Amino acid sequence: MNAAQDLHSSPHLNSASNPLWMDGLRIVLGLFLFAKGLMFLEHNSDVFYVFSNSQNLVSMEKATLFTSVVHIIGGLMIAVGCLTRFSLLCQFPILLGAMLIVNPQRGVHLGNTELWLSILVTGLLLFFMIVGPGRYSVDNKILRPRQPELEE
Known part of the structure; x- marks a missing residue:
C-alpha cells in the first residue's frame, strides 16, 4: 500500500470517527437555528425595528423572510446532517x-447576550465546517461513498 492509499483509507481523516458528543452538539446547533428562524417569523416586528435604521420597508420584509x-x-x-x-x-x-451590523447597535458589552450568542454560534459553524457532520448524519450514512475493503 502506498502513502496515497494510506492517506485516503485512514479512519481518522473522516467525520465518521468524530466522538458522539460532536454529533449531539451539531444536532443542538441545528435545532437552535431552527428555533431562531421560527422566532424571527413570530417576532418580525422586532426584526423590522432593528433593520429600519438602514433599509427600506421592502428590503426589510425580504431580509426577515430570507x-x-x-x-x-x-x-x-444541520440537525440531521444532510x-x-x-x-x-x-x-x-x-x-x-x-x-x-445588528448586535453592535445595542452596544458591545457583556450584557449584550445576543452578540455573544452570535459569536458562539459563528464559532460552532466554523468548528463543524472543519470537523464535518459526524457519524450519525445523513451525509455519513447515505451520501458518503463507501471505501471497498482492502485485502492484505
Whole structure:
C-alpha cells in the first residue's frame, strides 16, 4: 500500500470517527437555528425595528423572510446532517450580519447576550465546517461513498 492509499483509507481523516458528543452538539446547533428562524417569523416586528435604521420597508420584509427560511431549513439540515457543510455555509452571512451590523447597535458589552450568542454560534459553524457532520448524519450514512475493503 502506498502513502496515497494510506492517506485516503485512514479512519481518522473522516467525520465518521468524530466522538458522539460532536454529533449531539451539531444536532443542538441545528435545532437552535431552527428555533431562531421560527422566532424571527413570530417576532418580525422586532426584526423590522432593528433593520429600519438602514433599509427600506421592502428590503426589510425580504431580509426577515430570507433569514427565517435559511435558519429554519438550514437548521433542520444541520440537525440531521444532510448537506451539512453547505447548510453551515448558508448560515454565515446571516450571523456575520448579526455580529457586525445588528448586535453592535445595542452596544458591545457583556450584557449584550445576543452578540455573544452570535459569536458562539459563528464559532460552532466554523468548528463543524472543519470537523464535518459526524457519524450519525445523513451525509455519513447515505451520501458518503463507501471505501471497498482492502485485502492484505
